[in-house]
Amino acid sequence: MFTAKDKIGEIATKFPAAMSIFQKYGIDFCCGGDRPLAEAIEEQELDKEQLMEEINTVYQEKEAELEEINDNWEETSSSDLIDYIVGQHHTFLKDKLPEISELVIKILRVHGINHEEELTKVHRLFHNLKIDLEQHLLKEEEIVFPAIKKYEQNTKEEKQVNGFSRVDELKHEHDQAGDIIKELREVTADYNVPDDGCKTYERTYQLLEELETDLFQHIHLENNILFTRLKQ
Structure with missing residues (x-):
């Protein structure tokens, strides 16, 4: 489960499907990835509870699929x-x-x-x-x-x-x-x-x-x- 304290880039790395969610809300996950998600939520006046619920709900739905994905870039040379x-x-x-x-x-x-x-x-x-x-x-x-x-x-x-x-x-x-x-x-x-x-x-x-x-x-x-x- 992710929290707003997690860095945006780290969330995107561990859960690539989050990139689509970030893009939908206009959250910069590439150049602005090295900062906590909470900062983007505050700056853009987003609904924190709604956003976190959406990210974690999709994550739970895709968790089984993620375990089968070979593109684990953190472990790739x-x-x-x-x-x-x-x-x-x-x-x-x-x-x-x-x-x-x-x-x-x-x-x-x-x-x-x-x-x-x-x-x-x-x-x-x-x-x-x-x-x-x-x-x-x-x-x-x-x-x-x-x-x-x-x-x-x-x-x-x-x-x-x-x-x-x-x-x-x-x-x-x-x-x-x-x-x-x-x-x-x-x-x-x-x-x-x-x-x-x-x-x-x-x-x-x-x-x-x-x-x-x-x-x-x-x-x-x-x-x-x-x-x-x-x-x-």
């Missing part, structure tokens, strides 16, 4: 976790970012006349995010992740020499990406397509919401599990 992050989340971004870019440009051209302010902001925010993420993935894959794998194989290696000093930089970039995603959700009114929106408009906002979900899970695995190990 850093190298295997990195391979999963790259294969799952980096691949998702490399696949979806170009597609979303084309769609964002298209709906701005077609619907910009009637929704200029909203779609101009979406275009700017998304493409700033795209540039940042592309550079971020390169840094992880070429510098930091290889350093972590090398250190895991030979703990006599010096952390600083092997790129560990870039971890704080990556976490700061996670914060920036999270802020952009939150602003995108605000600008789009929770990805709500206007009445005159076409199928392309709907597809664009659907993919933006999928991007948010995947990115928050991605950052959670790095901030709250992978990078936390490096402090030990």
Whole structure:
């Protein structure tokens, strides 16, 4: 059973299904995972009893399933976790970012006349995010992740020499990406397509919401599990 005193990231790590609940309530479980849930509840004026009951009810319902799940990231080696992050989340971004870019440009051209302010902001925010993420993935894959794998194989290696000093930089970039995603959700009114929106408009906002979900899970695995190990 979880309490409001537990850290958000720890809850998400032990009970991944909680991430959907956090997302529903707008609780930052990736960049803001290193703080007690009570802080988020107080800041956002949420119903503490209702939220905790929902989390623990779902946890009890899924407890048997959780015991059968192999993706226990706390016990997975850093190298295997990195391979999963790259294969799952980096691949998702490399696949979806170009597609979303084309769609964002298209709906701005077609619907910009009637929704200029909203779609101009979406275009700017998304493409700033795209540039940042592309550079971020390169840094992880070429510098930091290889350093972590090398250190895991030979703990006599010096952390600083092997790129560990870039971890704080990556976490700061996670914060920036999270802020952009939150602003995108605000600008789009929770990805709500206007009445005159076409199928392309709907597809664009659907993919933006999928991007948010995947990115928050991605950052959670790095901030709250992978990078936390490096402090030990």
